[in-house]
Amino acid sequence: MSITVQGIYAAAIVEDFDAGVAWYERFMGRPADDTPIPGMAQWRNMGGAGLQVWEEAERAGQAIMTIVVPDLATEKARLAAAGMELINEASGDFGAVAQLIDPEGNRINLAEPPRGFVDGSE
Numbered sequence: 568m569s570i571t572v573q574g575i576y577a578a579a580i581v582e583d584f585d586a587g588v589a590w591y592e593r594f595m596g597r598p599a600d601d602t603p604i605p606g607m608a609q610w611r612n613m614g615g616a617g618l619q620v621w622e623e624a625e626r627a628g629q630a631i632m633t634i635v636v637p638d639l640a641t642e643k644a645r646l647a648a649a650g651m652e653l654i655n656e657a658s659g660d661f662g663a664v665a666q667l668i669d670p671e672g673n674r675i676n677l678a679e680p681p682r683g684f685v686d687g688s689e
Contacts, residue, residue, distance in 0.1 A: 575617075582624040590669055594669070618632075632676065633676040
């Protein structure tokens with residue numbers, strides 16, 4: 568029997584919680600939905616997933632996450648307007664990908680699936 572998953576959260580680990588949350592609010596384009604416990608903020612209900620920012624100085628900057636978006640060009644323009652620049656852009660039969668590094672060194676991969684991609688979850 569396999570695990571039953573209701574949702575998944577990607578997580579960024581930061582040393583400076585207030586600055587980290589402020590940066591991720593710019594990245595997400597909105598405030599966190601809540602801070603249920605000290606040192607953790609989260610954005611919920613994003614396509615069955617969510618994003619959390621955790622304060623943990625000894626592990627800060629070591630996270631890697633991938634966020635799948637429907638249109639990478641739209642996200643690139645939105646992030647540029649917020650003063651954020653995508654790097655390592657690539658595209659091909661696999662779709663399109665680019666990266667963003669937060670001020671603590673956490674890596675965010677943005678991925679656009681290839682046209683006609685179906686993930687089989689529906």
